[in-house]
Amino acid sequence: MSNLFDLLVAGLATGAIYALVAVGFTLLWQTSQTINFAQGEFVMLPAFLMLAAMHVGAPFWLAIILGILLSMILLGLAFKMLLVDPMMRHGVLPLAIATMALAIGIKEAVKQFFSAEASPFPSIVPTGDISVFGHAVSLQSIGVLVVAILAVVGLTALLNRTSLGHQMQAAAQNPTVARIIGVPVERMILLTFLINAFLVALASLLITPIYLAKFSSGEVLGQAAFIAAIVGGFNQVRGAIAGGLLIGVLDNLAASYVSTQYRSAVPMLVLIIVILFRPQGLLGRAEERTV
Amino acid sequence: MTGFAKPLKIALGLAVIAALIVVPMNFNRYGLFILSQWAVMTIAAMGLNLTLGYAGQVSLAQGAFVGIGAYAAAIMTTHGWPLPAAIVVAIVLSFAVGWVLGYPALRVQHHYLAFVTLAFSTLAFLVFRNESWLTGGIYGISNIPRPHIFGIATNKPLPFYYVCLGSLAIVSLAVWWLIRSPWGRAFIALRENPQRAQSLGVDTRRYTLMAFAIGSALGGIAGALYAPLTQYIDPVPFNLSLSLDLLMMVIVGERRLLSRPLPRRDDRSAAAGMAALHRGLLPDALRDRSHAAADLVADRYPGDPRSLHGRAAHQGGVCAQGRRKIPTGDGAMSAVLEVTNIKKNFGGISAVDGVSFDVREGEILGLIGPNGCGKSTLFNCILGQLTPSSGEVKLDGRSVTGLRPQSQQARGQPHLPAPAGVSKTLGAREPDPCRAGAPGQHGLTPRRPLRRRADGRRQPDDRLLQARPSRR
Numbered sequence: 001m002s003n004l005f006d007l008l009v010a011g012l013a014t015g016a017i018y019a020l021v022a023v024g025f026t027l028l029w030q031t032s033q034t035i036n037f038a039q040g041e042f043v044m045l046p047a048f049l050m051l052a053a054m055h056v057g058a059p060f061w062l063a064i065i066l067g068i069l070l071s072m073i074l075l076g077l078a079f080k081m082l083l084v085d086p087m088m089r090h091g092v093l094p095l096a097i098a099t100m101a102l103a104i105g106i107k108e109a110v111k112q113f114f115s116a117e118a119s120p121f122p123s124i125v126p127t128g129d130i131s132v133f134g135h136a137v138s139l140q141s142i143g144v145l146v147v148a149i150l151a152v153v154g155l156t157a158l159l160n161r162t163s164l165g166h167q168m169q170a171a172a173q174n175p176t177v178a179r180i181i182g183v184p185v186e187r188m189i190l191l192t193f194l195i196n197a198f199l200v201a202l203a204s205l206l207i208t209p210i211y212l213a214k215f216s217s218g219e220v221l222g223q224a225a226f227i228a229a230i231v232g233g234f235n236q237v238r239g240a241i242a243g244g245l246l247i248g249v250l251d252n253l254a255a256s257y258v259s260t261q262y263r264s265a266v267p268m269l270v271l272i273i274v275i276l277f278r279p280q281g282l283l284g285r286a287e288e289r290t291v
Numbered sequence: 292m293t294g295f296a297k298p299l300k301i302a303l304g305l306a307v308i309a310a311l312i313v314v315p316m317n318f319n320r321y322g323l324f325i326l327s328q329w330a331v332m333t334i335a336a337m338g339l340n341l342t343l344g345y346a347g348q349v350s351l352a353q354g355a356f357v358g359i360g361a362y363a364a365a366i367m368t369t370h371g372w373p374l375p376a377a378i379v380v381a382i383v384l385s386f387a388v389g390w391v392l393g394y395p396a397l398r399v400q401h402h403y404l405a406f407v408t409l410a411f412s413t414l415a416f417l418v419f420r421n422e423s424w425l426t427g428g429i430y431g432i433s434n435i436p437r438p439h440i441f442g443i444a445t446n447k448p449l450p451f452y453y454v455c456l457g458s459l460a461i462v463s464l465a466v467w468w469l470i471r472s473p474w475g476r477a478f479i480a481l482r483e484n485p486q487r488a489q490s491l492g493v494d495t496r497r498y499t500l501m502a503f504a505i506g507s508a509l510g511g512i513a514g515a516l517y518a519p520l521t522q523y524i525d526p527v528p529f530n531l532s533l534s535l536d537l538l539m540m541v542i543v544g545e546r547r548l549l550s551r552p553l554p555r556r557d558d559r560s561a562a563a564g565m566a567a568l569h570r571g572l573l574p575d576a577l578r579d580r581s582h583a584a585a586d587l588v589a590d591r592y593p594g595d596p597r598s599l600h601g602r603a604a605h606q607g608g609v610c611a612q613g614r615r616k617i618p619t620g621d622g623a624m625s626a627v628l629e630v631t632n633i634k635k636n637f638g639g640i641s642a643v644d645g646v647s648f649d650v651r652e653g654e655i656l657g658l659i660g661p662n663g664c665g666k667s668t669l670f671n672c673i674l675g676q677l678t679p680s681s682g683e684v685k686l687d688g689r690s691v692t693g694l695r696p697q698s699q700q701a702r703g704q705p706h707l708p709a710p711a712g713v714s715k716t717l718g719a720r721e722p723d724p725c726r727a728g729a730p731g732q733h734g735l736t737p738r739r740p741l742r743r744r745a746d747g748r749r750q751p752d753d754r755l756l757q758a759r760p761s762r763r
Binding site for chain 2: 093094097100101223226227230261262264265268269271272275276279
């Protein structure tokens, strides 16, 4: 039983990170119909930005701030202005293909300019274990969970409690009407890109200490977040959160109870089953776009 | 598009073919390998093009089908089977898997299918890697023999290049034939306007599956050639990135000979712009392709439930009905088509509310109403494009309510041609696959969908077709 408990905690921690990435993914989809196949690389890159900042002598806390700011400029602003806006006119599929190309570009650039080797990354949470209900639980898992929960609660509060959030929801649900009633739709879309960039930078900060900074680590992450978003419901923030947690837990359970060789098959099977029988996702509602 | 005169084009094509045969004779090993690989991957890309361009389904699994073909060929040829047998097995296997994988295409929207195929791609990779008793696992399968063709060994790079090139030629011809056959026309009709295709009797479900499965089978052929080409396979080449590469090949090569993929169905403004272009620039003879874009838009999105008009019309009680219901049993002529109390609700909005009428032999009935009052919705209910919420449609006294359009067509319900529409993917000179002469002569389906009716006639109901306006 203690094994199961450990697996659950570890699964929830990974799942929380998946959820962050998946939430950003759904935000982009809702406001601008961008299917971002580079989302995994978006998580991989900020860690390298932070490492680069530390290389030039910045202390860790400053590197984090710089990394997040740079991510928001590069992965939020520049991504929207230079790639999404020009490609959007050509339709959803060409844009999706362009993000695939971007993913390859980011990956190769990191390999070229940084290193093909995995680099260690300092953790924001002290390592060590604490005892919960008589089980040893790593502080890192707890820290990841706490930060992720805070981020999600903050985002939900922003979306549901503030005027800004309501404007974002309006822009996502019906851009035309939103424009008529005076919502600056373009600015709201830009804001979601910035939020997405912030979320992926945060996810990067949380996950890189566990899996090391490596140019190829985005592939697995991107796919997991992708599946989480679809399984939970492509058009719901809470769906993405539930999907992320579910995939994280399933992944960890599958690794120890099914087979390590087929652990990544389990989320895929879940994905296929969900798409076949509940294409709107577990928590999603059909034919509806909400933030 | 037609920059060259036709003879010049043919000459150019022949020159390219001759160059492909002659020039590589001086190539070194590596050059020949690259060219052979090009030939093999072109086969796979042509398959994906069928799936994407003709069934409109985005597949991220073509690489997996190449893998299935490659493993089938590798396993069989290393156990002493000849390559042609392995190719047949590869075709059958990937066709069958493609058919099954195509089923989600019928249930979900197109980008979700991309996700399903993506998942399938990963699953296939895991099977290749983990089932080492069959596939050799991460160590792969080595020493894959190259075949003897007509007694000639193809172990050297050049002969095997010709094998690849020859296969490419055969597959190209087969695809070319397919696109021009009734099957191909049905595929094009499906891509251009699924609703019209359906009302012409094309079983859209079957054809979507078919395009998907044939596309996958071509992937299998490519794989079966890839294995003897590299003579060593492991799981890595068949991961997702091969699928992505193939997808990019097809999309980048969008305007090529056999490939006009990417039906941008949702791009209404482009359709409108195109229509304007057609009208302004084309000679009258070509005009018939450019019927009013407005109609196109209206008809593509029939009875939009969110339309304010629909609601207003309903509230005003003007739901489209051309004339009063004529009392039945007035003897002289029997009703061919009886529509009784049809209702159609979209969520809380009722678009059609209890419409009844019948059409008798030789009669033309007009249905008039303001925009958005539910005319098209009513027609779609009658034709089976939509299932009515309640009510009944009878043709010749038999209920056809809710039958799918192609089965209705088979029973003699003539199609309702939507406005010709403006194709975004076909050239102005190309024949519209949906343009029908008389129903039953459209040649869209390999098997004529018309069945013998109860009274022995094979044609659809000519009483409706030869109708004259009635004055009453």
